[in-house]
Amino acid sequence: xxxxxxxxxxxxxxxxxxxxxxxxxxxxxxxxxxxxxxxxxxxxxxxxxxxxxxxxxxxxxxxxxxxxxxxxxxxxxxxxxxxxxxxxxxxxxxxxxxxxxxxxxxxxxxxxxxxxxxxxxxxxxxxxxxxxxxxxxxxxxxxxxxxxxxxxxxxxxxxxxxxxxxxxxxxxxxxxxxxxxxxxxxxxxxxxxxxxxxxxxxxxxxxxxxxxxxxxxxxxxxxxxxxxxxxxxxxxxxxxxxxxxxxxxxxxxxxxxxxxxxxxxxxxxxxxxxxxxxxxxxxxxxxxxxxxxxxxxxxxxxxxxxxxxxxxxxxxxxxxxxxxxxxxxxxxxxxxxxxxxxxxxxxxxxxxxxxxxxxxxxxxxxxxxxxxxxxxxxxxxxxxxxxxxxxxxxxx
Ligand SMILES: [Zn+2]
Ligand SMILES: [Zn+2]
Numbered sequence: 001x002x003x004x005x006x007x008x009x010x011x012x013x014x015x016x017x018x019x020x021x022x023x024x025x026x027x028x029x030x031x032x033x034x035x036x037x038x039x040x041x042x043x044x045x046x047x048x049x050x051x052x053x054x055x056x057x058x059x060x061x062x063x064x065x066x067x068x069x070x071x072x073x074x075x076x077x078x079x080x081x082x083x084x085x086x087x088x089x090x091x092x093x094x095x096x097x098x099x100x101x102x103x104x105x106x107x108x109x110x111x112x113x114x115x116x117x118x119x120x121x122x123x124x125x126x127x128x129x130x131x132x133x134x135x136x137x138x139x140x141x142x143x144x145x146x147x148x149x150x151x152x153x154x155x156x157x158x159x160x161x162x163x164x165x166x167x168x169x170x171x172x173x174x175x176x177x178x179x180x181x182x183x184x185x186x187x188x189x190x191x192x193x194x195x196x197x198x199x200x201x202x203x204x205x206x207x208x209x210x211x212x213x214x215x216x217x218x219x220x221x222x223x224x225x226x227x228x229x230x231x232x233x234x235x236x237x238x239x240x241x242x243x244x245x246x247x248x249x250x251x252x253x254x255x256x257x258x259x260x261x262x263x264x265x266x267x268x269x270x271x272x273x274x275x276x277x278x279x280x281x282x283x284x285x286x287x288x289x290x291x292x293x294x295x296x297x298x299x300x301x302x303x304x305x306x307x308x309x310x311x312x313x314x315x316x317x318x319x320x321x322x323x324x325x326x327x328x329x330x331x332x333x334x335x336x337x338x339x340x341x342x343x344x345x346x347x348x349x350x351x352x353x354x355x356x357x358x359x360x361x362x363x364x365x366x367x368x369x370x371x372x373x374x375x376x377x378x379x380x381x382x383x384x385x386x387x388x389x390x391x392x393x394x395x396x
Contacts, residue, residue: 004116004383008376011112015379016372018042019108020090026079026097026104029135032056035077035107039132042111046118048130054143056134061153062117064124064390069156071389072129072149072343073113073382074336075106076136085366100368102163102352107132109161109375113382125390129155133335139297141338150342156393157307158345159385160336161378165360167328167351169371172315172381174348175327176308180301181230182263183333184272186294187254188213190240190283194249203247207240209286210251214238216282220274231271232258232331258331260300272296298333299341307346311381314388315348318380332363350378 027035039058040050048060084091084098092098114130134140167173190210195203214235221231240251257271272294283290315325328349339345353360354371361367
């Protein structure tokens with residue numbers, strides 16, 4: 001066993017303790033005040049000075065023994081508005097709030113990685129920016145970017161990872177190109193004219209327009225966009241009407257469009273533009289008018305080829321097996337995409353699904369649990385990834 005591996009093993013208990021402490025004290029996005037204080041204290045104890053950004057975000061810079069590029073390592077901090085339904089002894093102490101996505105583990109792994117990298121700083125040919133980012137579940141990366149996290153010093157590359165229960169424990173997934181989805185959130189109000197359900201010809205029925213619209217927009221996916229470009233259009237909310245025998249004046253629809261390609265107005269596929277065209281057409285067919293609002297909540301996360309190669313090689317070194325390193329695409333969103341859009345960056349998935357240990361529940365499920373035995377692997381990916389980044393940079 002080499003020196004880094006041995007040190008990770010020595011710190012294993014501390015790693016799990018940190019994760020359990022974060023797990024027991026979850027905080028929602030931009031409310032991670034206790035979490036930020038724990039992180040600041042830990043980093044300051046390592047001799048790093050910390051900077052508070054975007055309300056509850058924390059950044060710290062480690063300067064290596066020799067000059068070189070700047071690598072950013074990022075962990076997210078927020079929990080979810082979910083009531084935990086596990087019976088672990090360190091379960092959430094806060095009713096209705098739970099770390100059900102694994103961000104507790106992300107923070108613990110990055111803190112332990114920071115400790116090891118500080119101990120080894122004389123061997124580092126460059127600097128590391130440790131970034132603890134708030135509010136991942138609803139866009140916390142952008143405020144940190146706007147407040148200059150990628151500048152002073154300028155960041156040359158970034159790496160992030162996510163615990164992933166759909167992927168088996170002992171595996172890591174990393175690949176170039178799009179790996180997590182773009183997400184547009186829409187809200188439509190269909191306006192008709194209310195009336196008596198016995199006299200529909202005297203009214204304009206927004207309910208039948210809503211029914212037609214929900215069906216019609218599905219043809220975007222099946223008839224308009226290449227099947228190799230994954231697209232999902234879902235309605236999560238329908239609201240309208242007061243009583244069984246009254247035609248309502250209006251119906252409201254809300255939902256999401258997810259896609260694994262650029263998606264915006266400049267892309268060939270343009271799912272949002274197609275959506276508006278069909279929705280308006282259906283409403284007009286049914287004599288209704290409509291108000292359509294679509295907001296892009298996440299851009300797709302696209303891994304840069306060079307960084308993906310670096311992470312893949314690191315994973316091969318850490319796991320020591322070709323079959324343990326795989327690739328996956330998720331149709332969930334992730335705001336690490338904002339970093340990927342600006343600098344060479346890579347986002348990896350750390351498998352944590354183990355049926356025997358009961359850690360296969362989906363992310364965002366009240367029964368979500370992680371296999372803590374994979375956490376040392378995450379630390380190794382971050383530490384070795386950093387060394388490899390500086391080493392490869394020199395040879396470029
Ligand atoms: Zn999540
Ligand atoms: Zn997450």
